[in-house]
Amino acid sequence: MTRFPDTQGWINLAQILCAQSVRSYLSYALDPAGRFQINSINPTLAGWLQRDRTMWCGIGLGTPIGAPTVPFTGAVRGQSQELLYPVGTCLNFGGADASSDSVACTQAHAAEVVGNANLASVTQLPQGSTAFAAAVQPQCAALAAQYAGGSLPAGTSWAYLSLAQTSWDAGDRLVQCLIETFGSAGTPSETTGSLER
Numbered sequence: 001m002t003r004f005p006d007t008q009g010w011i012n013l014a015q016i017l018c019a020q021s022v023r024s025y026l027s028y029a030l031d032p033a034g035r036f037q038i039n040s041i042n043p044t045l046a047g048w049l050q051r052d053r054t055m056w057c058g059i060g061l062g063t064p065i066g067a068p069t070v071p072f073t074g075a076v077r078g079q080s081q082e083l084l085y086p087v088g089t090c091l092n093f094g095g096a097d098a099s100s101d102s103v104a105c106t107q108a109h110a111a112e113v114v115g116n117a118n119l120a121s122v123t124q125l126p127q128g129s130t131a132f133a134a135a136v137q138p139q140c141a142a143l144a145a146q147y148a149g150g151s152l153p154a155g156t157s158w159a160y161l162s163l164a165q166t167s168w169d170a171g172d173r174l175v176q177c178l179i180e181t182f183g184s185a186g187t188p189s190e191t192t193g194s195l196e197r
Contacts, residue, residue, distance in 0.1 A: 004048045014040040018057030026077050030059070031170035034081035035072075037062040082172045087147075088196060089113040091178070093188075108190040111159060111178040115143035118174055125168040136160050140177035148179060149197025156181050156195065 005013060018038045022030055030036060039060035043052040059076045062083070072079060085091070085102060090109035092101045103109050117139035119125075126132040137158075144158035145151055152158065161176040183189035 001053075004045055005042075010040065010042050013055065014038050014057065017055060021057045022059055025059075029166070029170045031081040031083075031167045031172060033083065033164055033167050034170060034172065035061060035079075035083045036076055036081055081170055082167075082174050084116065084174060085113045085176060087113055087115055088194065090194070092190075105194045106192060108192055110188055110190050111180045112147075112195055113176055114140075114147035114158075114179055115177050116174040117143070117160065117177050119163075120173045122173075125163065125165055132162065133160070136175050136177065140175070143177045144179045147197075148195050152179065153195065155183075155189075 015038060018040055019030075022038050030038065036059050039058045041056040041058065043054060061072070088105075089102050089112070090105040090107070091111045091113065092103055092109050093111070105112065117136040119135060122135060126135040140160050141158045144156075148156070156179050159178040159180040161178065163172060163175050179195050181189050181191045
């Protein structure tokens, strides 16, 4: 490589050149949707012009859109990789990458985080939306009702944020439970204010 990489070029190179080192260091897979991501320390342009081609590989906190950044202490190895929104976080959906953005609950939003369902007793990730919903329903429905003061208000339903196979393979077992709002036709809608009672 003769041309000094741009920002995306460095990111791409780190994913290619550092992935095996990171996996070897951790002794398990790095969750691509988790708290941590592959990072690198790269040569400066001045160093590059002096033929410095050394990339130092590392692991740091990721910065997904709208997700919380939770600082950590100690080594990454052995820490939970799960990227969880705090209870009470209000979310909007439908970004270009199907991601969710956290917003102030005073702003229009489609869902609110009410807690986490734990699938530690399940031996494998439930496949398909019906099986997954059945696995989290007892916990998510109870958490949603409790959050709303004992029962769900009209026009709302319990819901969840799906867990990807890659996250499951990396050891994640917590599923975020939500309350979502619906319009008269049963389609998702937005609301303002918190549903916590």
